[in-house]
Amino acid sequence: MSRPKKLSLYIDGKPAKAISGKSFTNYNPATGAKLSEVEQAGRRDIEKAVQAARRGFQEWSALPGIERGRVLKKAAAILRERRMELAEIEVKDTGKPIAEAPEADIDSGADALEFFGGLAADIKGEHHDLGPGAFAYSRREPLGICAGIGAWNYPLQIACWKTAPALAAGNAMIFKPSELTPTNAVKLAEILTEAGLPKGVFNVVHGMGETGHYIASHPDIDKISFTGSVPTGRKVLADAAGSVKKVTMELGGKSPLIVFEDSQIHNAVSAAMNANFYTQGEICSNGTRVYVHEDIHDAFVSILKSRTEAMVIGDPMDPATHVGSLISGDHLEKVMEYVRLGIEEGAHLVSGGEKVTVKGCEKGHFISPAIFTACQDDMRICREEIFGPVMSIMTFRDEDEVVARANDTEFGLAAGVFTQNLARAHRVVARLRAGTCWINNYNLTPVGVPFGGYKQSGIGRENAAVALDHFTQLKSVYVELGDVESSY
Numbered sequence: 061m062s063r064p065k066k067l068s069l070y071i072d073g074k075p076a077k078a079i080s081g082k083s084f085t086n087y088n089p090a091t092g093a094k095l096s097e098v099e100q101a102g103r104r105d106i107e108k109a110v111q112a113a114r115r116g117f118q119e120w121s122a123l124p125g126i127e128r129g130r131v132l133k134k135a136a137a138i139l140r141e142r143r144m145e146l147a148e149i150e151v152k153d154t155g156k157p158i159a160e161a162p163e164a165d166i167d168s169g170a171d172a173l174e175f176f177g178g179l180a181a182d183i184k185g186e187h188h189d190l191g192p193g194a195f196a197y198s199r200r201e202p203l204g205i206c207a208g209i210g211a212w213n214y215p216l217q218i219a220c221w222k223t224a225p226a227l228a229a230g231n232a233m234i235f236k237p238s239e240l241t242p243t244n245a246v247k248l249a250e251i252l253t254e255a256g257l258p259k260g261v262f263n264v265v266h267g268m269g270e271t272g273h274y275i276a277s278h279p280d281i282d283k284i285s286f287t288g289s290v291p292t293g294r295k296v297l298a299d300a301a302g303s304v305k306k307v308t309m310e311l312g313g314k315s316p317l318i319v320f321e322d323s324q325i326h327n328a329v330s331a332a333m334n335a336n337f338y339t340q341g342e343i344c345s346n347g348t349r350v351y352v353h354e355d356i357h358d359a360f361v362s363i364l365k366s367r368t369e370a371m372v373i374g375d376p377m378d379p380a381t382h383v384g385s386l387i388s389g390d391h392l393e394k395v396m397e398y399v400r401l402g403i404e405e406g407a408h409l410v411s412g413g414e415k416v417t418v419k420g421c422e423k424g425h426f427i428s429p430a431i432f433t434a435c436q437d438d439m440r441i442c443r444e445e446i447f448g449p450v451m452s453i454m455t456f457r458d459e460d461e462v463v464a465r466a467n468d469t470e471f472g473l474a475a476g477v478f479t480q481n482l483a484r485a486h487r488v489v490a491r492l493r494a495g496t497c498w499i500n501n502y503n504l505t506p507v508g509v510p511f512g513g514y515k516q517s518g519i520g521r522e523n524a525a526v527a528l529d530h531f532t533q534l535k536s537v538y539v540e541l542g543d544v545e546s547s548y
């Protein structure tokens with residue numbers, strides 16, 4: 061058997077062996093095949109990355125925005141040229157279907173590089189009129205060294221959503237991908253170098269929570285942009301507090317999808333399936349609490365069940381596959397535990413929720429999409445993030461009631477509303493405490509629209525021009541045009 065290839069850190073514009081001398085193995089979750097032996101960054105590796113980033117920052121931040129933007133746009137073009145190669149890497153690292161990855165992962169990453177590349181030349185402050193004798197202006201300046209820490213479900217997208225605005229604004233970046241999906245962050249580093257990024261501006265370090273802790277607590281890192289679970293987010297916030305770092309937190313959710321009685325039922329079912337089963341349900345913003353008006357509940361469930369049972373659970377590399385492998389055996393067990401819990405709590409499992417063996421992927425972690433009806437708001441399956449393909453359906457009778465129930469959660473990442481009554485749609489959305497709301501669709505995240513959470517689902521926003529505010533700081537400059545009026 062051939063030895064798995066090495067996956068290095070990427071520091072100062074080139075691959076780097078870990079000073080720590082440690083490594084870990086990266087597996088394909090669908091097949092169990094070893095993908096690579098990954099160099100693991102220790103404290104001294106982080107130090108090396110910080111020093112490289114500091115040097116890179118000096119050079120990069122001195123360039124005009126138009127030149128920074130050109131590099132990002134070139135990187136976007138390379139990503140698009142290598143779309144299928146990068147998509148296949150993403151599928152092997154995550155277990156998600158190849159039917160999804162080119163668009164949902166690679167195009168989404170390229171969009172961010174292109175979008176923020178286009179904005180780089182337009183980062184500016186404001187003029188403040190102070191009358192004839194003075195004026196002030198503000199400068200929007202980069203923060204310095206930003207760090208990104210990513211989750212495993214959208215590895216390249218997460219890396220690009222953080223890196224593109226950070227670099228557009230003139231910062232350097234140190235990125236730690238999830239230990240479960242380390243490959244495409246290194247590919248992104250190679251592509252950025254090929255596109256002309258000066259060395260040290262984008263660095264990749266691999267490792268688990270300990271490596272993340274070194275990053276989050278490092279006094280010379282100016283900002284952390286974190287994507288992951290709420291419990292880890294709390295630890296990162298505590299570490300970041302030590303040096304009062306700026307933070308962006310993209311955390312978990314348990315989002316509501318409300319289907320009123322006048323909805324176009326096939327569209328509502330399509331959205332509920334997208335909102336629960338895309339990427340095997342491993343999506344932060346998923347609408348896992350589906351509130352269906354009691355008048356259409358039975359019709360909704362009947363269509364949903366038959367369409368869900370027609371989904372193909374299979375080899376993620378097969379273009380016909382709709383449901384791939386969960387990220388790990390441990391995660392599959394966690395999801396199965398929630399299925400058992402739902403039954404124990406009295407919900408009706410009307411479809412799926414079973415382990416599935418896929419031919420050619422016998423070591424994978426497959427589960428059939430689960431639909432629970434007769435759910436109650438206080439059941440754990442309706443309150444806790446499962447991060448797998450488990451949908452909980454509840455009924456409701458009126459608008460005030462469903463809004464109150466939808467908002468009764470510590471999360472606030474996303475929400476959806478289906479109705480043909482647009483006045484009602486906007487009225488309800490205005491009352492929902494969630495960072496992203498969809499009307500008559502679900503889970504679309506174009507790069508020009510801010511994305512992020514209310515309540516414990518996060519701090520700050522990714523995407524759209526507003527993301528640049530989170531990677532810059534304002535300097536106010538007062539300019540005197542007359543004499544100084546002495547106070548003494």
Ligand SMILES: NC(=O)c1ccc[n+]([C@@H]2O[C@H](COP(=O)([O-])OP(=O)(O)OC[C@H]3O[C@@H](n4cnc5c(N)ncnc54)[C@H](O)[C@@H]3O)[C@@H](O)[C@H]2O)c1
Nearest residue numbers: 210211212237238268269272273288289292310311312344
């Ligand atoms: N809001 C969003 O945009 C978004 C997007 C994707 C995923 N998520 C969330 O991510 C979670 C799933 O991802 P996960 O299992 O990788 O999350 P996780 O919190 O376990 O890990 C996320 C990252 O944090 C690192 N980490 C672990 N302990 C750390 C520590 N003490 N200090 C610093 N870093 C540490 C991990 O190595 C990994 O890179 C879900 O809750 C999901 O909702 C949110």
Ligand SMILES: C[N+](C)(C)CC=O
Nearest residue numbers: 213214343344345505
């Ligand atoms: C940001 N998003 C919704 C595309 C993926 C989150 O898990």
